[in-house]
Amino acid sequence: xxxxxxxxxxxxxxxxxxxxxAWLTVSQTFHMDLILKNLICQLYNEYQEQVPxxxxxxxxxxxxxxxxxxxxKRTYIIVLDDIWRLDSWEAIKYAFPDASCHSxxxxxxxxxxxxxxxxxxxxxxxxxxMPWTLFCSKTFGGNCCPSHLENIxxxxxxxxxGFPLAL
Numbered sequence: 001x002x003x004x005x006x007x008x009x010x011x012x013x014x015x016x017x018x019x020x021x022a023w024l025t026v027s028q029t030f031h032m033d034l035i036l037k038n039l040i041c042q043l044y045n046e047y048q049e050q051v052p053x054x055x056x057x058x059x060x061x062x063x064x065x066x067x068x069x070x071x072x073k074r075t076y077i078i079v080l081d082d083i084w085r086l087d088s089w090e091a092i093k094y095a096f097p098d099a100s101c102h103s104x105x106x107x108x109x110x111x112x113x114x115x116x117x118x119x120x121x122x123x124x125x126x127x128x129x130m131p132w133t134l135f136c137s138k139t140f141g142g143n144c145c146p147s148h149l150e151n152i153x154x155x156x157x158x159x160x161x162g163f164p165l166a167l
Contacts, residue, residue, distance in 0.1 A: 005108060009079055018103065020046060020076035030088040036063040036095060039078070043070055064095040075102045083109045131157060 008014065009023060022042040024035050037055065040063075044051045058066060078096065083089055089107065096105060135157050136145045145153050 005079065005081065005106065009077065009106070014077060017075070018077050019074040020071065021078075022076070023079045023081065025081045026083045026088055028084045030085065030091075032088075032091050033058075033060055033063060035092065036060075036067055039067055039095075040070070060091075064092075067095040068097050071103070072097045077104045077106065079106045079108070081108045083107055131160070135160075 009021070015021060020043055022039050024039055024042075026035060040055055041051055055063075055066065080089070080092070097103075135153065136143070139153065140146070
């Protein structure tokens with residue numbers, strides 16, 4: 001938390017450029033069907049339409065196909081927040097079309113291996129949060145930490161345990 005995901009997602013210029021927007025929390029207890037049904041609800045709610053009743057009875061494969069078809073002709077940003085295991089991403093990624101170069105998926109995770117193995121297109125799109133850089137940026141206005149404050153700054157950073165919101 002605190003890296004700026006919500007700020008980016010809520011940015012009006014991002015909202016204007018993309019037709020569909022959804023934020024899905026994956027977490028440790030991954031339930032693909034629930035996540036896909038949540039996504040379908042968010043997409044239908046954006047257009048103030050009722051979700052078809054038959055969606056509730058769909059199995060995983062049908063849900064993936066339904067989502068893919070729904071997003072195929074739209075530009076979108078989908079946030080998959082707090083992915084804990086690579087197999088969660090592997091299970092759900094087929095629900096998203098890869099045809100639109102204007103659409104974006106944002107995945108967040110605390111697990112470094114999941115980060116790099118889920119980013120199949122380019123490793124350049126992985127943002128690794130650096131607590132020291134963030135701390136100095138927030139504390140010293142983007143400048144470097146003055147040498148006489150470095151020890152105390154590192155102790156403060158240690159107490160925050162690297163969590164951006166604590167910083």
